[in-house]
């Protein structure tokens with residue numbers, strides 16, 4: 001299995017401004033983790049694509065596996081170093097759907113009702129994966145079981161847990177926290193915490 005080390009781990013300014021290191025991932029979520037039966041789990045890909053598709057859990061496990069090692073920066077100012085995930089790289093999606101030229105951003109829809117938006121330039125990046133394992137275990141319920149997005153270069157509210165749908169959008173539009181004042185992009189090194 002290929003291992004990707006996020007380039008953020010090798011930055012000279014590895015710890016973004018206003019953050020401090022902590023030794024674990026703290027659980028943050030808008031609701032209790034949803035109950036999930038993997039035999040009924042589906043991942044939907046729709047929006048600005050030629051043919052929308054729906055993947056089963058088996059389809060997801062068939063995608064090429066990749067390991068990612070990346071720091072995790074929460075907007076509430078804690079950062080966890082060298083978090084280790086396994087899953088599939090976002091580029092795998094391009095083998096499954098033809099994304100239209102009109103697509104500009106994605107909205108990730110989660111099973112707990114959470115949503116978050118990411119511009120395509122940050123979504124299709126070298127270190128962005130959909131993960132189903134965390135530190136060599138299936139992702140624990142409260143850390144995003146069964147599948148979560150990991151976007152190391154942005155604050156971790158963009159790393160949606162319990163992913164159910166990937167929507168390709170013609171224009172960027174705010175997700176759950178972005179509608180409530182969080183920044184539309186969320187670059188930790190620019191301290192893009194809030195939009196006001």
Ligand SMILES: Nc1nc2c(c(=O)[nH]1)N[C@H]1C(S)=C(S)[C@@H](COP(=O)(O)O)O[C@H]1N2
Nearest residue numbers: 026027028029030110114143157159160161
């Ligand atoms: N589905 C879902 N994903 C989510 C959230 C959420 O409430 N629901 N919270 C976000 C926020 S604000 C943070 S900081 C991280 C926390 O991830 P963790 O609980 O694994 O540490 O998940 C993000 N992804």
Ligand SMILES: [Mo]
Nearest residue numbers: 028074075157
């Ligand atoms: Mo957060």
